Amino acid sequence: MLRRFGSIAEIGNASPDELRGCSLYGETWSESFIAVRDLLSEGHREAFTRVPLDSADAALHRYLRASIGSSKHEIMVAIFADEAGYVISEEIVGEGDQGSLQLSLRRIFGKALKVEARRILLAHNHPSGNSEPSQADVEQTKALIDQSHRLGINFEDHLIVGRAHVTSMRARGLL
Structure with missing residues (x-):
């Protein structure tokens, strides 16, 4: 992923379809990665919405x-x-x-x-x-x-x- 996107920030900004494109045929790790990324984003959001x-x-x-x-x-x-x-x-x-x-x-x-x-x-x-x-x-x-x-x-x-x-x-x- 780093080779394809160039940085961790760009991985974070990649669309789900772009991330899925990093998986080889039959691999499903990208779905887990997308879910974790979304969960972390929601955690950041939750931290400022509770106050x-x-x-x-x-x-x-x-x-x-x-x-x-x-x-x-x-x-x-x-x-x-x-x-x-x-x-x-x-x-x-x-x-x-x-x-x-x-x-x-x-x-x-x-x-x-x-x-x-x-x-x-x-x-x-x-x-x-x-x-x-x-x-x-x-x-x-x-x-x-x-x-x-x-x-x-x-x-x-x-x-x-x-x-x-x-x-x-x-x-x-x-x-």
């Missing part, structure tokens, strides 16, 4: 780095929470190529309203591995904050996920 949402939570950062940090394309995740901050739902709300992200306000806020979220936290990765927010990130986030306030949803933070670090736009004073 109120906190954009500085190390468990949340580990989960985001593991789930989207090494992706070759940009992915935006929205985490929806109730008034007390407990996670209700999580959803991919935008995807794009390196350096661009197509997102829909309707998709983000439609889901927030559907699950009756009172808080929202957004996170997206930079395929370059750099977790520094771009000017476009800042401008788009300000538009999202404006819309969330109109809908009565508290905008918690926008996290930029790199390979090794997660940067909080709120902590940087950019929101």
Whole structure:
């Protein structure tokens, strides 16, 4: 697998079909590997969903780095929470190529309203591995904050996920 994918991070990001392609005819070890990988991912997710949402939570950062940090394309995740901050739902709300992200306000806020979220936290990765927010990130986030306030949803933070670090736009004073 290392020869085929080049790194452990790439193995972690490989699709189930790509992993199955590493098995020789009749071997079923890849199914066990996929199940263990999914179980570990759910364990990372569970660690931050048992406590109120906190954009500085190390468990949340580990989960985001593991789930989207090494992706070759940009992915935006929205985490929806109730008034007390407990996670209700999580959803991919935008995807794009390196350096661009197509997102829909309707998709983000439609889901927030559907699950009756009172808080929202957004996170997206930079395929370059750099977790520094771009000017476009800042401008788009300000538009999202404006819309969330109109809908009565508290905008918690926008996290930029790199390979090794997660940067909080709120902590940087950019929101």
